[in-house]
Amino acid sequence: MAALFDKKYVFFGGKGGTGKTTCAAAFSLKASEMKKKVLLVSTDPAHSLSDIYDTSIGPKGAQLSDNLFAIEIDPEVEAKKYIEGIKRQLSGVVSNVVIEALQKQIDAAYMSPGSEEAAIFDKFIEIMESSEKKFDLVVFDTAPTGHTLRLLSLPKLLGLWINSLIEKRKNAVKLLEKASGVKNDDPVLRILQNRKNMFEKAWNILSDFRQTAFVFVLTPERLPIFETERAMQYLEHSGIKVAGVVVNGVIPQAAEGAFMNKRREVQNRYIREIHGKFKEKVLAEIDLLDEDIWGIDNLRRIAEML
Template sequence: MKKIVFIGGKGGVGKTTCSSAFAVYCAKAGKKTLLVSTDPAHSTSDIFERTIGLEIVNIRENLDAIEIDAEFESTKYINKIKGNLKNIVSPVIVEEITRQLDAAIVSPGSHESAMFDKMTEIINEKVDEYDQIIFDTAPTGHTIRLLSLPEMLGTWIDSLMAKRRKAVKLFKMANSQDPNKLDDDPILKILMRRKNNMEKARNIMIDDQKLQFIFVLNAEKLPIEETKKAVNILKKYNIPVNELIVNRILPEDMKDDFWKNKKGLERKYLNEISEAFSNQKIIRLPLLQNDMRAQYIDEVAEYFKDIY
């Protein structure tokens, strides 16, 4: 098992349930574990029946957890830039830039990239402290896009930096300052730090090969197709997918016709999954009678015993 695990899968398949149970399994196996939730619904708090929140907290022996909030992170990030602005530009310009920044908070992609910043920060700062870091991620498409974000954002940050350098140069020339002394500009500093963080996290995840994905899926047509696609995309990044979790498996002894048919269909899809993913270990999690709650979590964690 790689140190950093992203638990992925379509909306509602059971990512949060599986991440929590897997985290408990790792902690019980003696690994110092960090569970990072990116689920905006704070479902991890619901499962453990305690508030987790924006800072890392210990929730049981060997297990710490944090719930990242994308909206909070992007607002915090923008406010930091605003704070820095006040020291360097005139009030009129501050007002104009503030308006632009406020628009940026609601612009598409800004929560996503703030979330990614927070994820990279956790990876960079915590990779040595924990044996296992488990990310309960957003539905697959978003998460995979995140992996190409360092390149995309890298280019974007480079162009922002070029623009900023030009503006600072002009400003310094107009104010008889040395136009070549740019490293004291706080905006350039933020952009530089952001770029460095992203590159560092990318090195850890991809070059040092510390990242793997585990996909959760249900035994149904669409999740199988989506998982196939995702596994192929990850292959291109050399990110392994060694395990899949098939969640909500129906009991064997179905009595009435409706459920017997359902079970028959499920068997067909389970065979399809075994064939399509012959390189992956497949963990089967039964349909539980109740929603996942703290009292069942140890029981569900047992299903992960073949993982190590």
């Protein structure tokens, strides 16, 4: 786990309810107390960071301690901003008549599957670029696994799509130049090329294990194990190396009683399975605490186990 504190970007993901937000918050706190300047970013619509730190964070962000800052991205707000951005770009390259004709389709895109992921992806890139020199470490607390996998697959998927659009636009521009005899700086082609460059930069960051790490948080239960295994296989097949897993909610030996003993027995079986499947990628085991996790003091208790 110690090696993660030397990364530039650390992503915490996992099945909903496994404690990924708590782990991301505790990891960020520990890094900040190691004198690193840390930005903690949440893309989870539940906005649990504010609850954990018992303070209002929101999209404008907040300073939580001397070296720790946090921001909560609102997917719905970012999706609206994303659509408005598309409209602004179009207004510079097509006529008002065309924009009016496209208005309904553009507005419908706001409700389409993947619009929030695309918007959050743009926000990711914005944060990465703006935080590059301001912060030593940026920690991302991501939405549940399915959303996160779609988000991380965007650079490759959209990159292929953009390449196709660029080639088609280049052919159209060549025909136009041939017909008019005038060479033009095509604004549409420029926008597409800028998007392509942005996707390539994002992919280079996400796939560079020297500066970026992905950590999955799971509990010692059947479904989280299966989901984590599938997610890790998906990312690594896509070219993104997973740093490891954190096992959360482990019943401590001090917990007594017939019920706890039975639950511990079941957990131990799954913990053995986790170590068998993920081997050296098991970075830490975090005990189930005897109270709710919120506030700096309780987060420090979690941080000590990381």
